[in-house]
Amino acid sequence: MTEAFRYERGTLHCEDLAAPAIAEQTGTPCYVYSRASFLGRFRTIRDAFGPLDALIAYAVKANSNLNLLRLLADEGSGFDVVSGGELARVLDAGGDPKKTTFAGVGKTDDEIRQALTAGIRHLNVESPGELERIDRIARDRGEKARVALRVNPDVDPQTHRYITTGKAENKFGIDLQAAAELARGSGDLAGIELVGLHAHIGSQVGDPAHYVASLQKLLALRDELAGYGVAIRSLNLGGGYKISYEGSEGRPAGDYAAAIAPLLEGKGIELEIEPGRWIAGPSGVLLTRVVEVKRGGEKRFVIVDAAMNDLVRPSLYGSYHAVWPVSAEAGPPDLDGPGNKTESVAVQLSSADVVGPICETGDFLAQDRPFPDVDRGDLVAVFCAGAYGFTMASNYNSRGRPPEVLVDRDGFTVIRRRESYEDLVALERA
Ligand code: LLP
Numbered sequence: 001m002t003e004a005f006r007y008e009r010g011t012l013h014c015e016d017l018a019a020p021a022i023a024e025q026t027g028t029p030c031y032v033y034s035r036a037s038f039l040g041r042f043r044t045i046r047d048a049f050g051p052l053d054a055l056i057a058y059a060v061k062a063n064s065n066l067n068l069l070r071l072l073a074d075e076g077s078g079f080d081v082v083s084g085g086e087l088a089r090v091l092d093a094g095g096d097p098k099k100t101t102f103a104g105v106g107k108t109d110d111e112i113r114q115a116l117t118a119g120i121r122h123l124n125v126e127s128p129g130e131l132e133r134i135d136r137i138a139r140d141r142g143e144k145a146r147v148a149l150r151v152n153p154d155v156d157p158q159t160h161r162y163i164t165t166g167k168a169e170n171k172f173g174i175d176l177q178a179a180a181e182l183a184r185g186s187g188d189l190a191g192i193e194l195v196g197l198h199a200h201i202g203s204q205v206g207d208p209a210h211y212v213a214s215l216q217k218l219l220a221l222r223d224e225l226a227g228y229g230v231a232i233r234s235l236n237l238g239g240g241y242k243i244s245y246e247g248s249e250g251r252p253a254g255d256y257a258a259a260i261a262p263l264l265e266g267k268g269i270e271l272e273i274e275p276g277r278w279i280a281g282p283s284g285v286l287l288t289r290v291v292e293v294k295r296g297g298e299k300r301f302v303i304v305d306a307a308m309n310d311l312v313r314p315s316l317y318g319s320y321h322a323v324w325p326v327s328a329e330a331g332p333p334d335l336d337g338p339g340n341k342t343e344s345v346a347v348q349l350s351s352a353d354v355v356g357p358i359c360e361t362g363d364f365l366a367q368d369r370p371f372p373d374v375d376r377g378d379l380v381a382v383f384c385a386g387a388y389g390f391t392m393a394s395n396y397n398s399r400g401r402p403p404e405v406l407v408d409r410d411g412f413t414v415i416r417r418r419e420s421y422e423d424l425v426a427l428e429r430a
Contacts, residue, residue, distance in 0.1 A: 004034030004407075005285055005331075005383065012285075012326040012381055016410040019287060019326045023379055026414065028289040029306035031390050031404040033063075033415075037283035038386070039071055045241070045275055046077075048253035052261060054271040057101055059239045060086040062276025062387040063284070065404055067415035069093035078121070080239070080274040084111040091118060101236065101272065103150060103198070105171055112137050112145075122146040124198045124236070126173055128182055131192065138191030147186075148196030148236060151179045153217040157202040157210045157240065160317055165202045165238075173199065176221055183221075184228050194230065196270070197221060200238025203277060206251060208259035211237055215260050219267075234270035241278040245320050245384050246334045253278065277387040284386025286311055286402075287326070288365075290378045291357065300352040302371065304380055307356025308363040309396040311382060311389050315362045323354050323366040326379035333370075335383060347372045354380065358397050390416075398424055 005014055012019040014034050022032055046056045057078035060069065064086060069079070070093040078099030079090045090100055102115045103124040112134055115123055125131045125147045138145035152173030165172045174182060179197070186194040199214045215237060222232045237260070244250030253275075264271060288306035295301070313319035324332035329347065352371035356363045365382055374380065393401045400419030405412045 003040065004037035004283060005381075007328060007331045010327055010329055012324075012328075012331070014285070014407040014412075017407050017412060019285075019381065020379060022405055022407070022412055023287050023289065023326075026403050026405060027418065028287055028379070029304075029310050029402040030287045030418075031284055031385065031402055032287055032412075033065075033068065033280075033284040033386055033404065033406050035071065035406050035408045038068060038279065039075065041279045041283060042072055042075060042077060045253040045273075045278060046075075048257045049271070049273060052257060052264060052271050054257075054273050055099060057099065057236075057272055057274045058279060059274045059276025060090060061391055063280040063389070064089050064391055065415055066093050067406060067413075068280070069095060078272070080276075084108075084114045087111075087114060087118060087120070097121070101148070101198075101274075103200070109133065109137060113141075116141060116143060116145055120146075122148045122195050122234075124148050124150045126150045128174070128178065131182060131186070131189070135189040135191035143191070144193045145191055146193050146195050148198045148234065149174060149179045149183060149194070150198040150200070151176055151218065151221065153199045153201065153214045155199075155201045155210055155213045155217070157205040158207070159202050159204045159240075160319075162317055165200055176217060180221060180224055183225050183230050183232075187230065194232070196234035196236060196272070197232055198236035198238065198272075200236075200274065201240060203240045204242045205240040206242040208251070208256045211256055212259050212263065214238075215263050219263060222269075233268075234272060236272035236274065239274035239276050239278075241275050243277055243281045243384065243387075244335075245281075246322060250282075279387075281384050281387035284384075284389060286382040286385040286389060288380050288382065290374050290376055290380060292376060293374065300350065300371075302352050302354045302374055302380070304354060304356060304365070306365065306382065306402070307358040307397070307399065308360065309358060309394045309399050310356075310402050311365065311385055312392050312394070313388060314365050314367075315360075316392075321365065321385060322383040323369065323371070324381055324383070325372055325374055326381050328372065332383065358399075395419070395424060400424055 082104040150173040288304040308315040322332040349370035354366040403418040404416040
């Protein structure tokens with residue numbers, strides 16, 4: 001459980017609002033976010049890195065709803081974007097381009113131009129070829145492009161192989177030696193101003209020591225470059241700070257800040273970090289309703305109206321999300337927090353697969369879970385769904401994507417409406 005989602009008087013609440021009140025109005029499935037949690041978690045990580053004077057560049061890919069971006073922009077957050085679309089969202093939401101960085105291995109010429117026109121903080125360059133292209137495009141425009149080199153520090157953060165990004169065999173960044181050569185040559189590029197080094201080692205990185213290892217490599221490279229007269233003023237450690245999907249293995253943001261602080265002391269470095277999941281993940285749930293319950297062999301299938309098109313993480317990575325009925329004495333025993341002590345779950349549990357209606361065996365939200373008896377029409381919540389939930393949703397099986405609502409104390413606003421059939425086919429009409 002999180003601060004924002006708790007069971008009270010037998011019902012899941014988001015802040016002071018009972019979840020069924022939302023489902024009644026919006027229907028299901030529906031993403032529900034807590035404003036207090038989203039803002040609170042941003043402030044917590046900002047304050048944790050406060051002594052290091054770090055720029056918090058929220059990773060827009062985790063949850064890019066304009067209304068959430070606006071909340072962060074109003075708080076003075078920076079942004080990490082990876083596409084022209086994300087950059088446009090940030091600008092639309094009132095985000096400050098001077099606090100916005102642009103990463104990604106395949107930026108197109110148009111996206112580079114878009115970033116230069118917006119006057120962003122810097123582009124994170126991922127290959128020698130890309131640096132050449134940025135140089136040419138900037139020179140054609142008669143400007144200098146601010147860039148950071150994204151290095152691949154070859155650090156193994158020991159997480160899921162699909163979300164590991166900083167090992168030598170991953171497609172991201174430039175290896176340290178090539179980055180050193182590139183940086184030394186950058187002084188000859190009239191269209192380039194090299195300002196920083198960047199490394200993102202992966203997601204769900206639980207041990208701060210991996211950031212220390214990555215930072216040590218960045219600092220060594222910075223020292224080497226200083227020896228050649230190339231001054232680097234900013235270091236970007238990327239995102240990846242771990243949250244708890246089950247139990248309490250997430251890390252307080254302060255642990256990461258405390259681990260790296262001694263390395264930065266007195267160096268006058270501008271530090272940037274790019275948390276996405278840490279802010280958005282625990283701030284949202286996906287509400288869904290039981291359509292049918294059936295047995296198949298030894299299995300009990302709880303068929304709900306949310307599917308892999310709405311939340312693909314379980315299908316794609318085998319990710320674990322706590323799933324639990326909205327009406328229950330206490331919260332899911334697999335998540336800690338107020339109102340859900342395991343011993344207070346005085347109900348019969350038996351194994352169930354919680355699955356969606358999509359025609360794929362891989363369409364599941366939970367497998368082989370101890371789960372209470374539920375009936376057709378019961379509401380069920382999928383927890384920690386605020387990051388990489390809606391942003392990875394699709395229209396597979398011609399399903400409209402779900403609405404998103406933002407709860408503020410005892411009220412809520414629909415911050416994205418449900419997609420209709422007309423939305424689905426609008427671009428196909430002759
Ligand atoms: N910075 C860069 C350059 C990134 O590539 C990412 C995530 C982040 C920051 C933010 O990472 P976070 O703090 O959110 O862990 N879809 C996967 C996660 C993919 C992450 C991709 N890059 C999932 O659902 O687990």
